[in-house]
Amino acid sequence: MLFLKKLAELWEPIGSIENNKVQCKVCSHYCIISPGKRGFCNSRENIDGKLYTLNYGSCISHGSTDPIEKKPLYHFYPGSNAFSIATVGCSFRCKHCQNWNIGPSAYPDKDGIVAKIFKKDENYAQPFKLTQMMPDEVVTRAKKANCKSIAYTYNEPTIWFEFIKDTALKAKEKDIKNILVTNGYSSRESNEEYIKFIDAANIDFKAFNDSFYDKIVGVPSMQPVLDTSEFMKKKGVHVEITNLIIPKENDDLHEIRSMVKWIIKHLGADTPLHFSAYHPSYRLKNPRTPPKILKDAWKLAKEEGLQYVFMGNFLSDEGGSTVCPQCNTNIIERIGYHTINRNLTIENKCGQCGFKIPIIGKFSQEKRSFLF
Ligand code: SF4
Secondary structure, three states: OOOOOEEOOOEEEOOOOOOOOEEEOOEOOOOEEOOOOEOOOOOEEEEOOEEEEOOOOEEOOOOEEEEHHHOOOOOEOOOOEEEEEOOOOOOOOOOOOOOOOOOOOEEEOOOOOEEEEOHHHOOOOOOEEOEEOOHHHHHHHHHHOOOOEEEEOOOOHHHHHHHHHHHHHHHHHOOOEEEEEEOOOEOHHHHHHHHHHOOEEEEEOOOOOHHHHHHHHOOOOOHHHHHHHHHHHHOOOEEEEEEEEOOOOOOOHHHHHHHHHHHHHHOOOOOOEEEEEOOOEOOEOOOOOOHHHHHHHHHHHHHHOOOOEEEEOOOOOOOOOEEOOOOOOEEEEEEOOEEEEOOEOOOOEEOOOOOEOOOEOOOOOOOOOOOO
């Protein structure tokens, strides 16, 4: 029997006993929720003065096997596969969301069985049935698919806190790693928990200013994202950063330089940074990112001293490989999701000069059914 509506963690009653209000502490919205209402993410509801998560075990599918480079994580078990699962809902309202029909526009019905779409988006998508999987099944499927890790991805995973925690702890017992692909808006309280069972995170820097977050993302400040990145890195989680560059919105090179400097100072010069190309999606219709902007950002980041900078979402001969910062040898070459070990030793050193490359886990050459 499935128990999809589950008493949540990380909340407390707030105000008077009579008003039955609760405060959720899973993400940095810190929603105060009245009885019968849901939080900003629409997946957690106050029922008679207690907070419930509505999508425990409610997944968009039975999961899929993805190259870990698709997350993107380039320096965490390179060449391996990640078993990817997702639910519906999000803590952001990005106008350019590329997964809007499972993210900002979607929410679980009262039983967590059907995903509904907000009324104003009815023209775009119909409600759809969610797939029920409990943590044991996720781990069994990941093992059977020979995946080194489970990735909580596609929609914002933080709002699925309880299910991720239960699944990740079971995965750890089977020596399967756990990955968050996240907007970083998780709270200090949930981050204190995540560091106990999350091994790696790709954190999305949507821009490097609060006004973009306010206007495009729907939250007042990016400070919680910076705090999450710094905290996870300090606590030993492998962190990589993604930055999607949108023409006319966040493509100012001065701002990108400030972001790169922040990463070097707070996360370290060996932190992988992925610049990614935007294409029009959902409610934002700006033109695609010209390759020149991406390349300028890539060059700038390397000039500033960031050692592992990549470009994604467009075809290019450069910006996909891990190159030795000391002798410039090509260490790992990537063509789409095809990953080739050119010069990485079994100790994760440069095969030419012996420089230690900060890669977690061993390189493997798992079968991939597609290159891009
Ligand atoms: S997870 Fe975040 S958005 Fe959802 S109810 Fe909790 S504080 Fe609000």
